[in-house]
Amino acid sequence: MLCLQNYIIFSAFMLRFGMLFVYCADTDHITVQNNVSQLGQQRLFKPQQHRYYGSVLELLLDYAYSSRVIINEENAESLLEAGDMLEFQDIRDACAEFLEKNLHPSNCLGMLLLSDAHQCTQLFQLSWSMCLSNFPAICKTEEFLQLPKDMLVQLLAHEELETEDERLVYESALNWVNYDLERRHCHLPELLRTVRLALLPAIFLMENVSTEELIIAQAKSKELVDEAIRCKLRILQNDGVVNSPCARPRKTSHALFLLGGPTFMCDKLYLVDQKAKEIIPKADIPSPRKEFSACAIGCKVYVTGGRGSENGVSKDVWVYDTLHEEWSKAAPMLIARFGHGSAELRHCLYVVGGHTAATGCLPASPSVSLKQVEQFDPVANKWSMVAPLREGVSNAAVVSVKLKLFAFGGTSVAHDKLPKVQCYDPSENRWAVPASCPQPWRYTAAAVLGNQIFVMGGDTEFSACSAYKFSSETYQWTKVGDVTAKRMSCQAVASGNKLYVVGGYFGTQRCKTLDCYDPTLDAWNSITTVPYSLIPTAFVSTWKHLPA
Incomplete structure (x- = not known):
């Protein structure tokens, strides 16, 4: 729980950065909102709210007094977020370094999103590499289905995406679209361009992809699949010598x-x-x-x-x-x-x-x-x-x-x-x-x-x-x-x-x-x-x- 003295100190600190600081004792949650003009400048910020546990801000206060903080698996992510928001850059960087050392295929997708949101370059690069190396595992997670569209496109299009079977890339793209079909169906053509469609087995391309209802319903998607089928025929006729992007192996x-x-x-x-x-x-x-x-x-x-x-x-x-x-x-x-x-x-x-x-x-x-x-x-x-x-x-x-x-x-x-x-x-x-x-x-x-x-x-x-x-x-x-x-x-x-x-x-x-x-x-x-x-x-x- 955050004591009154620390609450007053932190409120003053937040006001210095033009931030509103509200503490709820019942839940031990703190809401930080940056919604006022900063240091007298005539520009307004879009209101953004961030919620933290009081214990996290207690750690930041202790650090402000002693220049020491203990980072562990339980607090590293929250400390990184709070440190970045409240401009404790050394805390943010120390937490990022801790998370780099504890990076694993089971958490690399979450670390990718976290590091992208808080500009942790090294953590982002390591997380990105691990996501590429462990695609068959991460594409089955809930976090994968919640990826932003642009990040998903970059991932699926990447030359170094590790997958032995291009069907997995196609199915992952379709799963992402179906996760929020109403909002995402319009992105299907862009996602299909990331799939090496001409490298799919011919039977799968003809019987599964070309008959998919979502593809048939969209002219652009159907056009991409038709082109892949023509490219597949050229591959079979010309012994694989085709330079089309949809036929280039990863x-x-x-x-x-x-x-x-x-x-x-x-x-x-x-x-x-x-x-x-x-x-x-x-x-x-x-x-x-x-x-x-x-x-x-x-x-x-x-x-x-x-x-x-x-x-x-x-x-x-x-x-x-x-x-x-x-x-x-x-x-x-x-x-x-x-x-x-x-x-x-x-x-x-x-x-x-x-x-x-x-x-x-x-x-x-x-x-x-x-x-x-x-x-x-x-x-x-x-x-x-x-x-x-x-x-x-x-x-x-x-x-x-x-x-x-x-x-x-x-x-x-x-x-x-x-x-x-x-x-x-x-x-x-x-x-x-x-x-x-x-x-x-x-x-x-x-x-x-x-x-x-x-x-x-x-x-x-x-x-x-x-x-x-x-x-x-x-x-x-x-x-x-x-x-x-x-x-x-x-x-x-x-x-x-x-x-x-x-x-x-x-x-x-x-x-x-x-x-x-x-x-x-x-x-x-x-x-x-x-x-x-x-x-x-x-x-x-x-x-x-x-x-x-």
Whole structure:
């Protein structure tokens, strides 16, 4: 119960912020209403009422006197709300940190709504990641059905939403609409656009979706389903090569492939079975090579350049079709290169930097690091030059995110480690240097989760075990949990809402584990052991076979 002295003190405090403070002794509830002009300013606030238990405000008063407060599972949420409302920002932040440490699949949806309402950025990001990772569980809760429409759309549309069956996304959207049908039926077309309708089994699409009364009754919804049916037919006729948004698999519907061999000369492609925790040989590479680059576009793996011997640098491009399990050749690159990077952007393949034909008196002497960047159009089977790098690099980590290419570090023209981030904008056809690296980097790996680029490994004692994330929006770096072992020349890829890293070595020690990073826990763990006879030299994520 709130004593009279504290009531008077708190009332005075509330009036300072233009708030009305009313205490009910019978229920031990306090109503805080912000409805008066603040500090004499001529602007009125929309009345908002917030109710708290007196015990919560007692804790805030104790904190005001002593600068101490005990946060526990019973009071953390109420303290966060009251602290934010009454401008105890340090209390709000401390409660958010406590809730971050106690985040769990059973409470992540509630924490998402709480953190969104009170601008707790870190708690929101962690809750969001956990919601994506645990969608099959959270979509069955009452809280899910009460989500605001805009937040639901963002969740269902997300590339990293973890679900093996797109039917679950469709049914969740329909359940949300039916929860308040009168008010929500108008949102059905927007929700249907978040569902990969063409990835639903054909029978389910025809017998369940196309006959759903809510869909039949709305012209826009029916139009979306009809288009998905046409897209499904094209998928079945064209072996899955369709670029429509309704047919694009989520990242959890991707397959992971390793390229490697018993030496650094790569001669085989392997499938990584994440569930069975196995690495399964799939196909021999037609032309064994080393220091090549590999990248996936849709259901295909593109292997570019590399060296087949100490003297031979290749322009060749080999393509592995994961649907038909066969290799074919694409048009050769314009420049023979090795030690380069590659990434997919807008359904095109880009190769960045590297070295070209060996020079000098020794057969192994490479050229200076290249500035040249090439773009490959798989539909036209044609290569073209685009704007060159600001600084030539080899052995850089290259990825794409937010419709841009990023190249991290690498070996410069002067054979130094380049401590820069280079960024290519295809709409302007130019490279910029938006940021520096936390340290000089080369022989690193990079992979993308959402808007964040994770960079790990390297060729120094410190960088080999470190990992960072880079925001593609703010260009800011954040240190994350160290990898489990020192890794130089490791390979990384994202799948679902997690990162996977494999291979690499440091000194004479080879790293023999396939490790997984969970961003919600900021922790790495080993998934399986790589066979001793396999040295991974590339790691890619492709679309899985599309369901019939």
